[in-house]
Amino acid sequence: MTIRLVTFDALHTLITPRLPIYVQYSQTFAPYLGDLEPGLLRQSFKVGGSLALTFHNSLTSVPSALKQVQKDKPAYQGDSGAEGWWSEVIKRTAIGAGANPQGSSTQSIRGTLNNNLLIAVDSSLPQIVPNLMERFSSREGYKLFDDSLPVLRQLRNMNICTALISNTDTRTRSVLKDLDIAQYLDPILLSEEAGIEKPDAKIFRLAFSTQSVPMELQEGVHVGDELESDYHGARAAGMHALLLRRPGSKGDGEHKKEGENLRGVQVVNDLWGVLKWVE
Numbered sequence: 001m002t003i004r005l006v007t008f009d010a011l012h013t014l015i016t017p018r019l020p021i022y023v024q025y026s027q028t029f030a031p032y033l034g035d036l037e038p039g040l041l042r043q044s045f046k047v048g049g050s051l052a053l054t055f056h057n058s059l060t061s062v063p064s065a066l067k068q069v070q071k072d073k074p075a076y077q078g079d080s081g082a083e084g085w086w087s088e089v090i091k092r093t094a095i096g097a098g099a100n101p102q103g104s105s106t107q108s109i110r111g112t113l114n115n116n117l118l119i120a121v122d123s124s125l126p127q128i129v130p131n132l133m134e135r136f137s138s139r140e141g142y143k144l145f146d147d148s149l150p151v152l153r154q155l156r157n158m159n160i161c162t163a164l165i166s167n168t169d170t171r172t173r174s175v176l177k178d179l180d181i182a183q184y185l186d187p188i189l190l191s192e193e194a195g196i197e198k199p200d201a202k203i204f205r206l207a208f209s210t211q212s213v214p215m216e217l218q219e220g221v222h223v224g225d226e227l228e229s230d231y232h233g234a235r236a237a238g239m240h241a242l243l244l245r246r247p248g249s250k251g252d253g254e255h256k257k258e259g260e261n262l263r264g265v266q267v268v269n270d271l272w273g274v275l276k277w278v279e
Helices: 021-033 038-047 065-072 081-096 115-135 148-157 171-178 201-209 227-237 271-278
Strands: 005-008 015-017 142-144 161-166 188-190 220-224 240-244
Touching: 005 201, 021 038, 021 081, 021 115, 038 081, 065 081, 081 115, 148 161, 148 271, 161 171, 161 201, 171 188, 188 201, 201 220, 201 227, 220 227, 220 271, 227 240, 240 271
Parallel strands: 005 161, 005 220, 161 188, 220 240
Antiparallel strands: 015 142
């Protein structure tokens, strides 16, 4: 069957952080919380592990700040919306990385989490959160992969529609506009706005219901870096799917699990591979 619609994930598919996220967090934290070690921030933000402090004054193995909030509040649920959601991630990341209660130098994690630390982080959040929210709303925080714009243009020249389906908040729309690719993506479906997120089949079907010309799900292919949310989610919805695995450092941010089973999974190493598959 001819492919008439290609949908893309956003982060680590079309766009990537200009610097690693934990480095950008470290730069933003520094004036308020001191120089936190980027490695500890990376561990606290996304990886999780035994370095994070609990509220029971002990070292323990815990989920990362990002994973825990994603689990507790999917699709940016909560009274304060995305800003409140990210405020919780930022707070947990700083505490898990051993934020210095004096705000002047790096403090090693020794096994106690005192009230001063909590007060220092809480008092700094009104400055830190808006700075990070703004930074990751534009090209200041993100950049395009080299193949993103050329491939989107080529798909348009082939009369193939392109859209975006992303488990992100509304700032992604601003990022795409600032990077000059929003015009190539219709619709732009963001989980915060839709109230649902991948791998829910409903969000994939929404991309078809908004097209000016009726299309079947089998006429679409979804491209992304997450095996469950992107690949299996799209397949379960009735679409074709391609899992993106960029080689080398370009693939460092991709959502990968150790020992993941890719048997039978259709994998592409870049977005040029999507063009070849469609052709």
